[in-house]
Amino acid sequence: MEAELFPRARTEVAPGAVHLPDWLAPARQRELLAACREWARPPAGLRTVRTPGGGTMTARQVCLGWHWYPYAYAYARTVVDGDGTPVKPFPHWLGELGREAVRDALGTEASGYDIALINFYDPDARMGMHRDSDEKSQAPVVSLSLGDTCVFRFGNPDTRTRPYTDVELRSGDLFVFGGPSRLAYHGVPRVHPGTAPPELGLTGRLNITLRVSGL
Numbered sequence: 001m002e003a004e005l006f007p008r009a010r011t012e013v014a015p016g017a018v019h020l021p022d023w024l025a026p027a028r029q030r031e032l033l034a035a036c037r038e039w040a041r042p043p044a045g046l047r048t049v050r051t052p053g054g055g056t057m058t059a060r061q062v063c064l065g066w067h068w069y070p071y072a073y074a075y076a077r078t079v080v081d082g083d084g085t086p087v088k089p090f091p092h093w094l095g096e097l098g099r100e101a102v103r104d105a106l107g108t109e110a111s112g113y114d115i116a117l118i119n120f121y122d123p124d125a126r127m128g129m130h131r132d133s134d135e136k137s138q139a140p141v142v143s144l145s146l147g148d149t150c151v152f153r154f155g156n157p158d159t160r161t162r163p164y165t166d167v168e169l170r171s172g173d174l175f176v177f178g179g180p181s182r183l184a185y186h187g188v189p190r191v192h193p194g195t196a197p198p199e200l201g202l203t204g205r206l207n208i209t210l211r212v213s214g215l
Contacts, residue, residue: 010105013154013165016140016179018105023174024144029200033146035091036118036206039064043085046120050081058125059188059207064116065090066213071134073115073215090114098210101142105176110139112212121150121205123193129153129160129185137214140178144210145169147202149195155185171197 008021024032039062040046049057051070067074067087074080077087090113098113115135119127132141152175155164164185169175177184188207196202 011167013167014156014177014181014184016106017154017177017181017184018175019167019169020105020174020176021170022172023101023104024146024172026172026197026199029146029172029197032144032208033200033202033206036146036208039088039118040120043083044079044088047079047082057127059119059121059127060125061120062088062118064088064094064118065114066215068115068117068134073134073213075215090116094210097144098142101144101174101176101210102140102178105174106140106178108140110178110212112137112139112214113142113210115211115213117209117211119207119209121148121188121191121207123148123191123204125188125191125205127188129155129187131157131183131185132209132211133183135211135213135215137212138178138182139212139214140176140182142210143175143177144208145173145175146171146206146208147196147200148205149192150188150205150207151190151192153187153189154181157181157183157185160185170195171200171202
């Protein structure tokens with residue numbers, strides 16, 4: 001990739017919400033992608049998520065540590081809305097990656113990461129405005145992007161509508177939100193197909209979200 005005319009810099013999008021471009025080096029992106037491909041295999045693999053109203057999420061998902069389904073965590077730790085098998089374990093190294101991300105983005109310490117929600121977006125997938133409010137812990141949420149560039153819409157804790165800020169998230173970018181922004185509404189209104197780094201070998205976008213359950 002050619003050098004940026006104006007290199008992307010760390011940006012505080014809202015109080016407690018920070019975007020760090022190119023946080024994952026290319027080699028680390030490839031390692032994380034290889035892990036995601038293993039996690040996506042059955043059992044307890046990538047699934048289509050159905051909402052209580054009978055709709056479906058266009059982004060497909062796999063969970064680690066705790067199984068999330070709209071709008072709760074399964075205490076049995078099984079894929080209750082899928083194949084019924086035990087959820088895949090949350091690896092220690094992923095928790096360490098979460099702690100490193102919070103240190104770099106916010107300059108604070110956070111521990112106890114035990115959930116990963118991995119969403120796969122094909123070119124037509126979207127994510128409506130929502131809050132990550134099913135956890136009992138208010139530890140910062142860590143979001144990592146791989147593959148195609150997306151528009152990430154980051155709003156406010158009170159409403160799904162304006163004010164919000166649209167942020168371009170590219171492969172390797174980190175976004176962390178905690179503190180006063182921990183319960184801010186956010187979503188993905190658009191994915192730009194064909195924008196993934198060719199050397200990554202990924203068609204589509206992967207978002208790896210790390211959380212502390214407090215459960």
